[in-house]
Amino acid sequence: xxxxxxxxxxxxxxxxxxxxxxxxxxxxxxxxxxxxxxxxxxxxxxxxxxxxxxxxxxxxxxxxxxxxxxxxxxxxxxxxxxxxxxxxxxxxxxxxxxxxxxxxxxxxxxxxxxxxxxxxxxxxxxxxxxxxxxxxxxxxxxxxxxxxxxxxxxxxxxxxxxxxxxxxxxxxxxxxxxxxxxxxxxxxxxxxxxxxxxxxxxxxxxxxxxxxxxxxxxxxxxxxxxxxxxxxxxxxxxxxxxxxxxxxxxxxxxxxxxxxxxxxxxxxxxxxxx
Ligand SMILES: Nc1ncnc2c1ncn2[C@@H]1O[C@H](COP(=O)(O)OP(=O)(O)OP(=O)(O)O)[C@@H](O)[C@H]1O
Ligand SMILES: [Mg+2]
Numbered sequence: 010x011x012x013x014x015x016x017x018x019x020x021x022x023x024x025x026x027x028x029x030x031x032x033x034x035x036x037x038x039x040x041x042x043x044x045x046x047x048x049x050x051x052x053x054x055x056x057x058x059x060x061x062x063x064x065x066x067x068x069x070x071x072x073x074x075x076x077x078x079x080x081x082x083x084x085x086x087x088x089x090x091x092x093x094x095x096x097x098x099x100x101x102x103x104x105x106x107x108x109x110x111x112x113x114x115x116x117x118x119x120x121x122x123x124x125x126x127x128x129x130x131x132x133x134x135x136x137x138x139x140x141x142x143x144x145x146x147x148x149x150x151x152x153x154x155x156x157x158x159x160x161x162x163x164x165x166x167x168x169x170x171x172x173x174x175x176x177x178x179x180x181x182x183x184x185x186x187x188x189x190x191x192x193x194x195x196x197x198x199x200x201x202x203x204x205x206x207x208x209x210x211x212x213x214x215x216x217x218x219x220x221x222x223x224x225x226x227x228x229x230x231x232x233x234x235x236x237x238x239x240x241x242x243x244x245x246x247x248x249x250x251x252x253x254x255x256x257x258x259x260x261x262x263x264x265x266x267x268x269x270x271x272x273x274x275x276x277x278x279x280x281x282x283x
Contacts, residue, residue, distance in 0.1 A: 035060040035232055036081075036201060041090035043076055050076045051087070052256035058249075063223070063233045065247035065264075067240075069276070073256040074236045075117050078203050081234075082114050083107045094201055111200035115207050117236075119186040123179030127170055127189055130178050131161035135196045157196070164192045167225070169218055184211030188219065195226065202226075204235045208242050220245045244268065252276065 036058040043051040050073045058064045066074050079085040081092055083104040092099040099107050122130050135157045152160075165171045168188040173181070178189055187207055194202060207223070208216040216239065223233070223246055237243045243250060244264050251261040254276045260267055267273055 033060045034058065035095050036234075037091075037093045038077070038081070039091050039093075041077065041080055041092070042088045043073075043080060043085060044088060049256050051080070054090070054253070054256070054258055056251060056258060056261075058232060058234060060232050061227075061230045062248040063227060063235060063246050065235050065237060065243045065250045066253055067237065067243055067250060067267075068253035072253045074253055075205055077253070078114060078205050078234070078236065081107075081203055082112060108197075111198075112203065113194035113197050113199035113201070114203040115187065115190050115194055115205060117205040117209070119183070119190045121178045121186055121189055121193070123177065125178060126175050127165060127178055127181075127192075128158070128161055128174040130189055131164060131192045131196055132157050134193050135161070160196060161192070164195050167195075168192050168222055169215075182210070184208075184215050187211065188215070188222075191219075191222075198229075199231060202231050202233045204233060204237075206236055206238065208237065208239055216242060 034057045036056075038054055038056040041051050041054040042049075052073075054073070054077060056064075056066075056077075066077065068074055076085060080087045081099065083099065083102050083106070087100060090100070094110060094112060097110060099110070099112070102110075122133065125133070132154075135152065136154065162171065162174065165174050168191060170185060170188055170192070173185070178186065181189060187210065191204075191207060204223075208219050211219065220242055223235075227233075227246075235243070235246060247264050249261065250264045250267040251258050252267060252273050253259070259276060260270055260273050262270075
């Protein structure tokens with residue numbers, strides 16, 4: 010199929026990469042390849058993300074989306090290719106070094122401290138960064154415990170979890186755990202936020218609240234990559250959409266362009282969402 014028909018939007022992807030010096034592109038993924046044994050999870054991924062924008066990556070199960078984020082945050086080493094953020098190469102760096110550059114992520118499976126309170130969960134990432142190791146934003150390292158507590162409470166209010174802040178995190182629903190993990194990222198004021206299915210497991214009401222929250226934090230100018238299966242979330246938030254299928258970006262463009270592309274409909278939207 011791919012050999013006989015050229016995806017319309019692949020052409021646009023090419024235009025985007027050709028025009029990269031014209032735009033304010035801050036994150037570059039160049040020729041990323043990653044195999045697990047005989048399985049080629051990422052065949053050859055090229056992606057360029059504009060500063061302050063929300064770039065959605067959609068694609069069927071097993072397409073390689075989470076693998077791609079794991080490469081960005083240093084959890085997985087690519088077999089070849091490189092990732093650059095704001096002129097600094099991330100490939101080869103350890104996860105904590107990448108965090109210090111200002112990259113935060115919400116994983117597909119929430120990673121929280123289940124035995125601690127919600128408030129402690131949100132304060133902990135900020136407290137652990139007070140040692141001055143945060144190169145990208147030194148004032149983060151200067152905050153005292155009271156300031157951190159105030160901000161943690163404020164963020165928990167923003168995500169709709171303030172009333173539960175004294176509860177242990179392990180008792181939360183799956184959707185609330187995702188909002189807690191997002192709070193743990195926001196307190197670090199990241200420059201790049203990577204979200205792997207941030208609304209998975211949420212009821213529609215909570216999904217809409219998360220969309221509102223992500224729209225609100227967009228005003229802070231943070232660059233975001235969001236992986237989502239829920240097209241309502243994608244089309245509410247994304248400035249650009251790329252489609253990953255079998256380890257390759259098959260289309261990239263404005264959300265309405267991607268939505269209308271027949272090949273994308275065939276490869277993903279038509280089967281998974283309608
Ligand atoms: N650590 C690993 N070891 C072996 N195979 C893996 C590993 N991680 C991912 N894979 C495989 O790589 C492929 C891509 O997986 P990945 O989790 O990136 O897909 P995905 O697009 O995030 O899917 P989903 O939408 O279901 O989350 C899948 O076939 C998966 O089974
Ligand atoms: Mg995944």
